[in-house]
Amino acid sequence: MTVRVGYQGNHGTFSEIAVMKYFAGRDIELCGYRSFPEILADCEKGVLDYGMLPVENTTTGVIARTYDLFQSHDVHAVGETVVPIREDLIAVPGTKIEEIREVYSHPEALSQCSGFFEAHPGIQAIAWQDTSAAVHHVAECGDHSKAALGSCRAAEYYQLVSLQKDVQDSHTNMTRFLLMSAIHEEPEDGTKISIILTVNHEPGALYHALGILSYADINVTKLESRPIPSEPFHYRFYLDFQGNRNDPFVKTALLKLKEHSLDLKILGCYRAADSQY
Numbered sequence: 001m002t003v004r005v006g007y008q009g010n011h012g013t014f015s016e017i018a019v020m021k022y023f024a025g026r027d028i029e030l031c032g033y034r035s036f037p038e039i040l041a042d043c044e045k046g047v048l049d050y051g052m053l054p055v056e057n058t059t060t061g062v063i064a065r066t067y068d069l070f071q072s073h074d075v076h077a078v079g080e081t082v083v084p085i086r087e088d089l090i091a092v093p094g095t096k097i098e099e100i101r102e103v104y105s106h107p108e109a110l111s112q113c114s115g116f117f118e119a120h121p122g123i124q125a126i127a128w129q130d131t132s133a134a135v136h137h138v139a140e141c142g143d144h145s146k147a148a149l150g151s152c153r154a155a156e157y158y159q160l161v162s163l164q165k166d167v168q169d170s171h172t173n174m175t176r177f178l179l180m181s182a183i184h185e186e187p188e189d190g191t192k193i194s195i196i197l198t199v200n201h202e203p204g205a206l207y208h209a210l211g212i213l214s215y216a217d218i219n220v221t222k223l224e225s226r227p228i229p230s231e232p233f234h235y236r237f238y239l240d241f242q243g244n245r246n247d248p249f250v251k252t253a254l255l256k257l258k259e260h261s262l263d264l265k266i267l268g269c270y271r272a273a274d275s276q277y
């Protein structure tokens with residue numbers, strides 16, 4: 001059966017590469033979107049079976065826009081994939097680096113390449129909808145003063161050339177994506193759990209919550225705090241930890257966390273991705 005998977009952008013975005021990596025060998029319909037809320041809304045309506053959303057990058061950290069949406073949408077984390085992000089400097093054939101004045105890309109991609117802009121102070125970084133749309137824009141302008149940062153797949157699709165490969169600051173630059181669905185499917189052999197936790201605003205509340213996980217010998221792999229807009233300077237916490245939801249220690253720890261917290265949303269239990277570069 002063909003599954004419909006939503007992701008940001010169009011042909012050649014890193015999000016599309018994430019979908020193709022996760023569903024390799026399966027029959028899928030690729031559905032490009034302009035924004036993350038539209039993807040999650042279509043998951044909730046059943047228009048999409050899944051949505052693939054970036055959650056963090058190894059160079060620039062959390063992609064907060066997505067995490068915040070997981071709190072307000074009725075969706076579950078059902079899978080994970082990690083994609084090496086290799087940013088090419090893409091331009092019209094014949095362009096020389098000295099001619100470039102403007103480089104277009106997604107804001108995340110631009111910040112992953114800050115060293116390039118420091119080394120080329122005469123080049124302006126311009127934020128664009130997504131990396132592939134930036135490459136498309138450069139192709140449409142057909143102008144040697146413009147280039148884009150994006151994947152080699154996007155360069156090929158729009159028949160442009162890569163003037164420089166691996167422009168990103170870190171040579172182990174990777175983005176982690178979560179596969180979201182309105183349907184709560186959970187693999188028997190899940191190895192990782194994502195939750196959103198709100199604790200009382202009192203001394204030791206977070207310490208106590210983390211103590212519950214520590215007591216159950218659970219390895220926390222990520223902890224992120226995000227502001228609660230309706231309660232200035234109060235925060236909720238996003239946690240990932242290793243484990244399977246059917247493990248009795250994990251079950252007990254989750255029950256205790258629920259008792260101890262103001263709010264606990266279990267995003268899902270899924271198979272952890274291989275994060276080798």
Ligand SMILES: O=C(O)C(=O)C[C@]1(C(=O)O)C=C[C@@H](O)C=C1
Pocket residue numbers: 008009012013014015016054057063085106108109129130131132175
């Ligand atoms: O513009 C793209 O290519 C995207 O898929 C978006 C996005 C992001 O939102 O972080 C995904 C991965 C890369 O880190 C850069 C950009």
